[in-house]
Amino acid sequence: MPQATSPLLTDLYQLNMAEAYLAGGMMRTAVFEFFVRRLPPTRNFLLAAGLEQVLDFLETLRFEADDIAWLASTGRFSPRLLDYLSTFRFAGDVDAVPEGTAVFANEPILRVTAPLPAAQFVETRLMNILHLQVLVASKAARCVLAAPGRALVDFGFRRAHGAEAGLYAARASYVAGFAGTATVEAERAFGIRSFGTMAHSFIEAHASEAQAFLDFARARPEGLTFLIDTYDTEAAARTVVRIAPVLAAEGIRVGAVRIDSGDVAALAARVRAILDEGDLRDVTIFASGGLDERELARLVAAGAPIDGFGVGTSLTTSEDVPALECVYKLQEYDGVPRKKLSPGKATWPGRKQVWRRYDADGRMAGDTLSVAGDDLPGAPLLVPVMAGGRRLAPPPTLGSLRERAAASLAALPAAVRRIDAAADYPVAVGAPLQRLSAEADLWIAERRDRP
Amino acid sequence: MPQATSPLLTDLYQLNMAEAYLAGGMMRTAVFEFFVRRLPPTRNFLLAAGLEQVLDFLETLRFEADDIAWLASTGRFSPRLLDYLSTFRFAGDVDAVPEGTAVFANEPILRVTAPLPAAQFVETRLMNILHLQVLVASKAARCVLAAPGRALVDFGFRRAHGAEAGLYAARASYVAGFAGTATVEAERAFGIRSFGTMAHSFIEAHASEAQAFLDFARARPEGLTFLIDTYDTEAAARTVVRIAPVLAAEGIRVGAVRIDSGDVAALAARVRAILDEGDLRDVTIFASGGLDERELARLVAAGAPIDGFGVGTSLTTSEDVPALECVYKLQEYDGVPRKKLSPGKATWPGRKQVWRRYDADGRMAGDTLSVAGDDLPGAPLLVPVMAGGRRLAPPPTLGSLRERAAASLAALPAAVRRIDAAADYPVAVGAPLQRLSAEADLWIAERRDRP
Numbered sequence: 001m002p003q004a005t006s007p008l009l010t011d012l013y014q015l016n017m018a019e020a021y022l023a024g025g026m027m028r029t030a031v032f033e034f035f036v037r038r039l040p041p042t043r044n045f046l047l048a049a050g051l052e053q054v055l056d057f058l059e060t061l062r063f064e065a066d067d068i069a070w071l072a073s074t075g076r077f078s079p080r081l082l083d084y085l086s087t088f089r090f091a092g093d094v095d096a097v098p099e100g101t102a103v104f105a106n107e108p109i110l111r112v113t114a115p116l117p118a119a120q121f122v123e124t125r126l127m128n129i130l131h132l133q134v135l136v137a138s139k140a141a142r143c144v145l146a147a148p149g150r151a152l153v154d155f156g157f158r159r160a161h162g163a164e165a166g167l168y169a170a171r172a173s174y175v176a177g178f179a180g181t182a183t184v185e186a187e188r189a190f191g192i193r194s195f196g197t198m199a200h201s202f203i204e205a206h207a208s209e210a211q212a213f214l215d216f217a218r219a220r221p222e223g224l225t226f227l228i229d230t231y232d233t234e235a236a237a238r239t240v241v242r243i244a245p246v247l248a249a250e251g252i253r254v255g256a257v258r259i260d261s262g263d264v265a266a267l268a269a270r271v272r273a274i275l276d277e278g279d280l281r282d283v284t285i286f287a288s289g290g291l292d293e294r295e296l297a298r299l300v301a302a303g304a305p306i307d308g309f310g311v312g313t314s315l316t317t318s319e320d321v322p323a324l325e326c327v328y329k330l331q332e333y334d335g336v337p338r339k340k341l342s343p344g345k346a347t348w349p350g351r352k353q354v355w356r357r358y359d360a361d362g363r364m365a366g367d368t369l370s371v372a373g374d375d376l377p378g379a380p381l382l383v384p385v386m387a388g389g390r391r392l393a394p395p396p397t398l399g400s401l402r403e404r405a406a407a408s409l410a411a412l413p414a415a416v417r418r419i420d421a422a423a424d425y426p427v428a429v430g431a432p433l434q435r436l437s438a439e440a441d442l443w444i445a446e447r448r449d450r451p
Numbered sequence: 452m453p454q455a456t457s458p459l460l461t462d463l464y465q466l467n468m469a470e471a472y473l474a475g476g477m478m479r480t481a482v483f484e485f486f487v488r489r490l491p492p493t494r495n496f497l498l499a500a501g502l503e504q505v506l507d508f509l510e511t512l513r514f515e516a517d518d519i520a521w522l523a524s525t526g527r528f529s530p531r532l533l534d535y536l537s538t539f540r541f542a543g544d545v546d547a548v549p550e551g552t553a554v555f556a557n558e559p560i561l562r563v564t565a566p567l568p569a570a571q572f573v574e575t576r577l578m579n580i581l582h583l584q585v586l587v588a589s590k591a592a593r594c595v596l597a598a599p600g601r602a603l604v605d606f607g608f609r610r611a612h613g614a615e616a617g618l619y620a621a622r623a624s625y626v627a628g629f630a631g632t633a634t635v636e637a638e639r640a641f642g643i644r645s646f647g648t649m650a651h652s653f654i655e656a657h658a659s660e661a662q663a664f665l666d667f668a669r670a671r672p673e674g675l676t677f678l679i680d681t682y683d684t685e686a687a688a689r690t691v692v693r694i695a696p697v698l699a700a701e702g703i704r705v706g707a708v709r710i711d712s713g714d715v716a717a718l719a720a721r722v723r724a725i726l727d728e729g730d731l732r733d734v735t736i737f738a739s740g741g742l743d744e745r746e747l748a749r750l751v752a753a754g755a756p757i758d759g760f761g762v763g764t765s766l767t768t769s770e771d772v773p774a775l776e777c778v779y780k781l782q783e784y785d786g787v788p789r790k791k792l793s794p795g796k797a798t799w800p801g802r803k804q805v806w807r808r809y810d811a812d813g814r815m816a817g818d819t820l821s822v823a824g825d826d827l828p829g830a831p832l833l834v835p836v837m838a839g840g841r842r843l844a845p846p847p848t849l850g851s852l853r854e855r856a857a858a859s860l861a862a863l864p865a866a867v868r869r870i871d872a873a874a875d876y877p878v879a880v881g882a883p884l885q886r887l888s889a890e891a892d893l894w895i896a897e898r899r900d901r902p
Contacts, residue, residue, distance in 0.1 A: 004455070004614030008636035011608060012647025015635065020649075020670035026656060070639050076673065116656060123650075127609040128617060135612075157462060158578040159774045161586075163455030164613030166579060184466065185459035188521050196463025198471075199574075201781035204789040205477060205567060208898050219471035222527065231792050231895060313774045322773035323610045323764045330652035338655040341682050444682060447659050 004164060007063050007085075008070075010124040015071075019081050021117040030116040031332040031351050032123070033108040034130060037325040044416045044423045046324070047141045047405060048097045048109050049172045050133025052395045054126055055386055058090040061122065090118055094386035097354075099137075099396075100175055100404030101381060102412060104427050107354045107369060108382060109134065116333060123328045131326050132165060133172040139293070139318040140176035141409060142419045143311055146297040151308035153195045154181040155288055156316030169316040175401045177409070182310070190398060197225040197258050197286075204230065210239050217247050217254070225256040225286060228271070233259055237271040241278030254280065256307070260289040265304040272305040284308065292319065293419050337440045348433055349440040354381040364411050370430025455615060458514050458536075459521075461575040466522075470532050472568040481567040482783040482802050483574070484559040485581055488776040495867045495874045497775070498592045498856060499548045499560050500623045501584025503846045505577055506837055509541045512573065541569055545837035548805075550588075550847075551626055551855030552832060553863060555878050558805045558820060559833060560585065567784060574779045582777045583616060584623040590744070590769040591627035592860060593870045594762055597748040602759035604646045605632040606739055607767030620767040626852045628860070633761070641849060646674070648709050648737075654681040661690050668698050668705070676707040676737060679722070684710055688722040692729030705731065707758070711740040716755040723756040735759065743770065744870050788891045799884055800891040805832040815862050821881025 021027065036046060063071075063085040071077050071085070092114025103109055110130060112119045143152055154173045160166035170186035180193040187194040198216055206212035213226050224247075228236035237257065244254050257275070259267050264287045275283050287299070288310030299306055313319055329347050330338045337349035350371055355378035359365045368376050385392055415423035472478070487497060514522075514536040522528050522536070543565025554560055561581065563570045594603055605624045611617035621637035631644040638645040649667055657663035664677050675698075679687035688708065695705050708726070710718050715738045726734050738750070739761030750757055764770055780798050781789045788800035801822055806829035810816045819827050836843055866874035 004618075006614075006636050006639075008639055009608070009614050009617065010635055011606075011633040012635050012638075012645040013633065013649055014647075016647050016667070016671045017649055017653050020653070020667045023670040024666045030652075030656065032652070074638075078670075120650070120652060124609050125614075128611060128613065131610050132612050155462075157460070158575050158779075159582050159777070160579060161583050161612035161768070161773075162579065162615030162619060163457075163460050163576075164615050166460065167455075168613055182462040182464065184461055184463050185457050187525075188457075188459055194463040196465075196467050198464055198468055199571070200791045201481075201483070201571060201789070202468050202471070204781050204791060205481065205784040206898070215475045216467070216471045219474040220467045231898075317612070317768075317773040319773055322612075322768040322770055326610070328609075330655050333656040338652070340651045340655060447657070447682075 005060060007061055007067055009128070010121065014121045014124060015077065015081065017120055018084070018117045019078060021120070022080050022084055027115045027117065028334040029113060030119040030330060032112045032119050032328050033331050033352065034110040034127065034326065034328045035108045036103075036105055036134075037327060039105050040321045040324070041422050042320055043138055044418070045102045045104060045138070045141075045412060045425060046134055047137040047176055047408065048101045048103050048134060049099050049137035049175050050130045050168065051096050051099050051110065051385065053129045053133065053168065054110065055094065055391055055395075057125055057129060058094065058122060058386065058389065059391065061088070061090050063088055084117070088118070089389055090114065090122060091389035092118055092386075093384065093388070095382045096385050097381045098383065098404060100401045100408055102364070102408040103381070104367065104425050106348065106427065107367065108352050111351065111382060127326060127328050129168075131324060132168050134326070135318045135321070135324055136169045136172035136316065137176045137405075139315055139321070140173035140178055141405070142293040143296055143315065144177035145409060145417055146293040146419050147300050147309060150296075150300070150306070151179040152177070153308065153310045154178055154183065154315055155310035155312035156314075157183045159313040160316035166316060171398070173315055174398060176405050177402060179308070192398070195223075198227050200227065200230045200260075203227065209236055210243055213239065213243055214246070217243075217252050218250070221252040223255050224252065225258055226254065227260060228257045229259050229261050229267075233262060233267045234270055234274060237274040238278075240283070241274060241280060244278065244280055254283050256284040256286050258286045258288060258310075260287075264289070264306070265299050265302045268304045268306050286310065288312065290314070297419060336443065337436055339437065339440050339444065341444060348429070348437055350433065350436045352433065355379065356381055358411065362411055363413055364425070366426040366428065368428045368430050369433060371432040371436055374430055374432050376430060456511060458512055458518055460579070461572065465572045465575060466528065466532065468571055469535070469568045470529060472571070473531050473535055478566045478568065479785040480564060481570040481781060483563045483570050483779050484782050484803065485561040485578065485777065485779045486559045487554075487556055487585075488778060490556050491772045491775070492873050493771055494589055495869070496553045496555060496589070496592075496863060496876060497585055498588040498627055498859065499552045499554050499585060500550050500588035500626050501581045501619065502547050502550050502561065502836065504580045504584065504619065505561065506545065506842055506846075508576055508580060509545065509573060509837065509840065510842065512539070512541050514539055535568070539569070540840055541565065541573060542840035543569055543837070544835065544839070546833045547836045548832045549834065549855060551852045551859055553815070553859045554832070555818065555876050557799065557878065558818065559803050562802065562833060578777060578779050580619075582775060584619050585777070586769045586772070586775055587620045587623035587767065588627045588856075590766055590772070591624035591629055592856070593744040594747055594766065595628035596860060596868055597744040597870050598751050598760060601747075601751070601757070602630040603628070604759065604761045605629055605634065605766055606761035606763035607765075608634045610764040611767035617767060622849070624766055625849060627856050628853060630759070643849070648676040649678050651678065651681045651711075654678065660687055661694055664690065664694055665697070668703050669701070672703040674706050675703065676709055677705065678711060679708045680710050680712050680718075684713060684718045685721055685725060688725040689729075691734070692725060692731060695729065695731055705734050707735040707737050709737045709739060709761075711738075715740070715757070716750050716753045719755045719757050737761065739763065741765075748870060787894065788887055790888065790891045790895065792895060799880070799888055801884065801887045803884065806830065807832055809862065813862055814864055815876070817877040817879065819879045819881050820884060822883045822887055825881055825883050827881060
């Protein structure tokens with residue numbers, strides 16, 4: 001699959017710090033955690049996603065000869081750093097929340113344990129990969145909750161932010177419960193079923209709408225869907241009724257019609273009536289065009305006879321929330337917990353774990369964030385996934401990740417599942433973590449004031 | 452540079468339509484134009500960007516043997532289509548508005564003229580590339596207007612939507628007037644100067660803040676910048692004053708300090724005073740942390756003594772407007788203008804040109820959108836850039852694109868330059884285009900009603 005594997009997809013400051021760590025011999029074990037500081041008001045939960053691409057990145061990260069040559073050519077890096085990078089392999093450990101699991105603010109989604117220069121260096125690209133998929137999976141999960149039982153398809157490659165964004169959005173939305181994507185490369189790369197009909201230009205290029213439909217049907221008889229809003233949606237629906245018998249005689253069945261503009265609820269109702277009267281009760285109605293989870297919920301609540309939806313730009317750019325306040329923070333170095341005190345950005349130090357409790361109905365009842373190794377009721381969310389730079393298990397199938405996501409969404413408390421109202425899920429902080437944080441404050445006071 | 456070159460980065464419907472066009476022999480010349488339907492309320496103008504990456508895409512688009520083999524393996528495509536794709540080269544013409552030019556709603560930014568299947572097929576990826584760079588360049592231009600004379604640096608790779616988004620954001624913001632980027636690969640790929648300091652984790656990992664500064668300075672003496680907000684910003688500024696003579700004795704000059712949190716305006720004033728009193732008048736102050744163009748304008752208006760800014764997430768995700776309502780529409784096929792009538796989505800048909808007029812002071816006075824070949828006062832914006840699938844000129848330097856962008860921003864009417872108030876720039880529609888549109892309506896009525 002197309003993949004950007006340059007090790008220079010990183011911030012210059014990572015190389016600066018690596019220089020200083022090597023110069024100072026600061027090679028002891030560091031622990032970093034990736035988490036989201038605060039949830040946006042329109043996200044009651046997040047869905048973990050993107051772990052496999054992070055592990056791919058860590059397993060394959062290498063500086064090839066041309067990378068080293070280019071770095072050397074800038075005259076900005078020491079031979080010591082270039083030597084270090086030329087044999088660099090990520091050989092650390094990773095613990096992570098499995099993809100498809102619901103997560104909340106301050107809960108570590110991924111932990112890296114490695115020698116300080118290595119754990120630090122991977123920050124930039126690791127965040128770049130993980131943020132995007134968590135972002136899109138969380139948006140997609142809201143769409144899935146808004147339109148239960150409907151087939152949702154990712155239509156958003158064209159306005160996704162580049163190739164990787166489009167592909168990872170297809171993957172993340174599929175994990176969250178989408179039925180498929182319009183992006184062909186996502187089918188090849190990830191095995192996600194691709195769907196597609198025709199563009200308005202196809203209708204416009206033909207001498208008549210009926211001729212366009214006939215030409216298309218004969219060329220693409222499988223899963224046949226007609227786009228019916230180019231000129232007049234109801235007139236086009238009547239055209240479909242008129243040509244369906246012609247096609248049936250050729251053994252071609254009309255599968256669906258797609259409406260891409262206008263008052264979709266009203267149009268769908270009228271189109272449904274036209275199709276039903278025309279004896280096309282099996283032809284389904286698919287809607288697209290500027291949809292997001294709120295519009296999906298509105299259409300479902302209005303009882304619009306729509307069987308599936310294409311969701312594009314709002315999904316692949318997570319348009320209402322195009323970025324999460326995610327961070328990758330040093331939590332421990334050389335056995336000592338670390339934190340920063342920057343206003344509004346203070347963090348919980350140390351290696352952490354999240355324990356999740358469920359009620360008798362299997363619904364999530366609350367999480368506790370505490371120190372890893374603590375013994376608390378509930379199921380721990382973070383599990384070891386990589387040791388010594390190697391995956392501990394082969395990549396799971398996307399199907400299994402979809403199953404976990406579906407179970408996660410089903411287990412969310414009712415208030416948290418709502419897409420139209422903010423709800424706080426209870427995340428407690430364990431007493432050992434509170435003690436550790438207070439101790440870290442003392443250590444920092446000492447470090448800061450030392451001359 | 453890392454680049455996703457798979458021809459399968461496309462919507463399935465492009466392959467569907469190609470099947471039908473080949474089956475129907477619809478190989479005549481089509482004209483498509485890329486434009487933005489409406490500007491968001493917080494964008495008074497857009498900046499054209501990304502053309503060179505579109506031309507790269509068009510020049511190198513190929514279906515390799517493994518692409519064809521995979522398509523064949525799906526069993527969904529005809530031998531005729533696979534044959535066509537296996538020798539496919541884009542051999543069309545492209546006219547475009549040069550990068551760095553201000554553009555407005557409904558103005559074509561790029562026009563493709565090619566046989567229908569080819570002109571249609573390139574839609575998905577072309578939009579994916581061009582949308583992203585127009586989006587980020589337009590956001591970056593607002594930052595540049597908000598902070599005149601300050602050095603702006605792209606800090607946003609980590610939360611950009613994937614690798615390509617991060618790299619293209621570095622390029623687009625540089626074209627718009629940024630001084631550089633933190634992303635190392637952007638320096639290698641595009642020659643954009645990269646900048647970097649250190650992370651909070653670097654300070655936290657050390658036994659003391661002073662020791663962290665000394666270690667860093669000795670390892671990275673060039674362009675030395677200290678991050679001073681990890682624990683207590685003012686205390687850290689005093690530490691810088693204390694260690695500066697030690698470093699000076701070693702021949703190392705402190706270049707700047709960076710503040711990444713808190714009330715940046717107030718902190719910068721106090722830090723400036725501490726540095727000045729400590730005889731460090733030449734040490735500049737750099738600010739970062741959740742900045743956008745509104746915050747830049749606020750800091751500049753408040754007279755905060757800040758010399759440069761790092762702009763991250765808000766830039767690379769165009770956070771307030773993460774997508775533009777851009778489209779790539781069929782305007783003409785086989786010599787006949789085309790348009791669609793979908794509610795709210797009707798378009799101006801035909802091959803179009805934009806003429807821009809200037810007043811005596813060199814400020815933009817108004818544009819006219821009309822039929823290409825019309826003779827109107829002003830400078831035409833679209834110029835030929837590709838013929839027969841080959842570039843008409845080598846790629847321009849980024850420096851020349853920056854110069855054009857700077858001139859464009861300088862020529863904007865005062866109201867349009869404002870980042871805090873909406874303003875409409877006058878775009879008239881020429882009489883010939885209005886006549887053409889009325890005629891197209893008649894042709895459509897005929898096409899639609901034909902049985």
